[in-house]
Amino acid sequence: MNLKTMLGLGAAAAVSAAGWAAMAEDMPPCENCANEMTIVSWGGAYQESQRKAYVEPYKAMNPGVNVIWDESSAEAVAKMRAMAEAGNITWDVVDVVASDAIRLCDEGLAMPIDPDTQLAPAPDGTPASVDFGDLLVTECFIPQIVYSTAVGYRTDMVSEPPTSICAIFDLEKYPGKRALEKRPIGNLEWALYCDGVAKEDIYDVLETEEGQARAFAKLDTIKDHVIWWTAGAETPQLLADGEVVMGSTYNGRLFALIAEQKQPVGMLWDMQVFDLDGWVIPAGLPEDRKNRALHFVRFATDTQRLADQAKYIAYGPARKSSAPLVGKHAELGIDMAPHMPTNPDNAKNTLLYNYEWWADYRDDLDAKFQAWLSQ
Amino acid sequence: MADRAEARDAPVVAPIGNKQASEAKMSDASANGGPVLAADGTPLKVSLRRAERRLRLRAFLLTAPLLGFILLTFIAPIGDMLFRSVENEIVADTLPRTVEALKDWDPASGQAPDEPVFRALYEDLKVAVAEKKHTQVGQRLNYEKSGISSVFRKTGRRIKRMDPDKPLKPQFVNADKDWGDVETWRVIKQFSPRFTDGYFLAALDMQRDAQGVHLRDEKDRIYLTLFWRTISLSAVITGMCLLLGYPVAWLLANLPARTSNLLMILVLLPFWTSLLVRTSAWKVLLQQQGVINDLLVGIGLIDDAHRLALINNQTGTIIAMTHILLPFMILPLYSVMKTVPPSYVRAAKSLGANDWTAFWRVYFPQTIPGIGAGAILCFILAIGYYITPELVGGTSGTFISNRIAYHISVSLNWGLAAALGSLLLILVLALYWAYDKIVGIDNVKLG
DSSP states (O other): OOOHHHHTTGGGGGSOOHHHHTOOOOOOOOSSOOSEEEEEOOOHHHHHHHIIIIIHHHHHHSTTOEEEEEOOGGGHHHHHHHHHHHTOOOOSEEEEEHHHHHHHHHTTOBOOOOHHHHSOOOTTOOOHHHHHGGGOOSTTOEEEEEEEEEEEEETTTOSSOOOSGGGGGOTTTSOSOEEEESSSTTHHHHHHHHTTOOGGGHHHHHTSHHHHHHHHHHHHTTGGGEEEEOSTTHHHHHHHTTSOSEEEEEHHHHHIIIIISOOSEEEEEEEEEEEEEEEEOBTTOOHHHHHHHHHHHHHHTSHHHHHHHTTTSSOEESSGGGGGGOOBOTTTOOBSGGGSTTSTTTTSSEEOOOHHHHHHHHHHHHHHHHHHHTO | OHHHHHHHHHHHHHHHHHHHHHHHHHHHHHHTSSOOBOTTSSBHHHHHHHHHHHHHHHHHHHHHHHHHHHIIIIIHHHHHHHHHTTBOHHHHHHSHHHHHHGGGOOGGGOSOOOHHHHHHHHHHHHHHHHTTOHHHHHHHHHTTSTTHHHHHHHHHHHGGGOOTTSOHHHHHHHHOGGGGOHHHHHHHHHTOSSBOSHHHHHHTTEEEETTEEEEOOGGGOOHHHHHHHHHHHHHHHHHHHHHHHHHHHHHHHHSOHHHHHHHHHHHHHHHHSOHHHHHHHHHHHHSTTSHHHHHHHHTTSSOGGGOOOOSSSHHHHHHHHHHHHHHHHHHHHHHHHTTSOHHHHHHHHHTTOOHHHIIIIIIHHHHHHHHHHHHHHHHHHHHTOOHHHHHHOTTTSOOHHHHHHHHHHTSOOHHHHHHHHHHHHHHHHHHHHHHHHHTOGGGOOOO
16 A cells, blocks of 8 residues: 555645635534444544544534444454454444454455545545545545654663664664564564665565565564563653663654653654554444444544644644644644654655555464564 | 261261151051152152252252353353364355365366366355455465465456456466465365364464474464463462462461451452552563662662563563462462461470471461462463563563464454464363362362
């Protein structure tokens, strides 16, 4: 999947859009709709940003709709499969990452969406399929944000600020522990890149046995100096405690650490791994609940709503038309654009995460990765 | 000893004796002409049996909700799990014609199958794509060979444009070159039966290919290591719990009530605290810039450059899990120690035993049922734990349950998760059996 189109988003920020920015798309009220809706998300600051940007305005427009939150996105795929098997689907709108959306769509557990009829067009009339562009990675997925896995480092523990991702592998210049995610995705690509593989060849090399061995050999050089994390909150904590000199995590977490908690931490955006997060609607919902879910999703993914979410959290909106509307942080009052992963200054050198490739090789490489970890 | 055994048995023997006596009386009565009748005129035997049946039925009805509950929430899921670990219907259900056509094909020929098989595949996939089933088969087969899921996804998109009037094999190979690869077909053929041992083989780090069943390459083995690590670390954790819990339980049982109640609260308080809170607290304490290391550096025991690695490894798992499981050892020990009369130790001492002999020969043997109960509880809980090892175990301190959780919620390979779970279940049952043989399960006492 190609996310290149995203990279130019910030550049368009100069476009003035004041005229239509504040206006919500004129939405007809929902017909034959359930009055209760269960929304599944990730909890924490992210869910809070969704509540403020999407759900509260939606409830204001549609009084009488009761929203129930469930914080199960991390296990969404497994739970949706179990629900489908039991024939009792209790969720209406589910927030998942793009790779999970592909799995859900492949398994027939999520409902296909036609972007041009079921999603709102951009304010200037551009159809949603063009406005989202390449980010519609599967027919069931409605993208919401672009986030990235980037590296944060302790400014007081490095002699000079790192400018390349390969600082992770440079134990001489940057001694100390580093925190990396306990999964192959991202790490193997970084390892090959820093072993001299050209960026566009990474997946071709990784497809071969020798290429995989090469990536693991590169990771071997730092294996004893890595703390492997599984929860996004771990790296910020490790950085704050000075337990690691640098570590990868979601860019929004690092933003909170730097801008809100004022920790001596800097951002290393080089080779940040882009990923997407968005909504899916479970397949097989009763008519009234399906209508409600579609009605909500149409509202929640329009241009203004996506831009609004960036007021509360440092993730980039998935629509091209939302980028010019990104403003200041709701509480801190700082300009959010420079903290977006898609900002041109931050996105000089990025890794385009290949969903389809990982859908094929994830099981195999994960088993190899785990075996490598336990050796 | 013999006297005591007889005395204990006595009440059990008595009712049997009475029954025999009454039966004897009854047969006496019938010998005297006609059965003994109850008040309502039915023979006493029938009426007695009826009353007993009613009692039994009532007892059964009283336990029925619990029985139903256990069946529904315990036996059924375990049965389902055992079934899933061998179930493999999806291939035969989605690609019935292909499976049939592949019967005559031999992977050893080194050639991809011929046109009839592709024609069958075309028919199968047309139906499967309409039902959106083809990607599910792709996912299933991708567990066995990487890349098959995209072969099915890609072909699914192309199938409508294929022309059934022309030869289909070239069109399939054109859609994805893997259709011309023997390996793709070998995997489909191998996993076409409705039941498979593939998941169990994978769970034991084995695989089946053209050469038959054998262990995977050393660098690809993962589960056997994890099983062994789970057992050995659980044993260490149980041992640590016993070592630390025994004296505490003794204090609880022997101190005056006021002090021991306070101590009991200290034992129970962490027991009632959220597991995540306790685990996170250990992170703060154990990390290299954490409280314990700071303290050790502060008093000069270790120098700043050589701080101890106490977390994100096996040490972390052992420390945090010992703390979490400690109450499960202390409580059974305490309740057993409470029943040991203090006069026994005093008697031993008055007969000339020193402190150690009195403890080891008189006190300790009486606490063995508590040790057994505590050890079984701790060990079985430890073997299935996954949150704590996940958070503090790093790479060398994670358990097999972490992989099971991964396959349930991330990779969705439920068959493999079920096979791993079944092996874990068999392991626990085997250990239980061994315990029964060595120590005797009747010796376990929770209080």
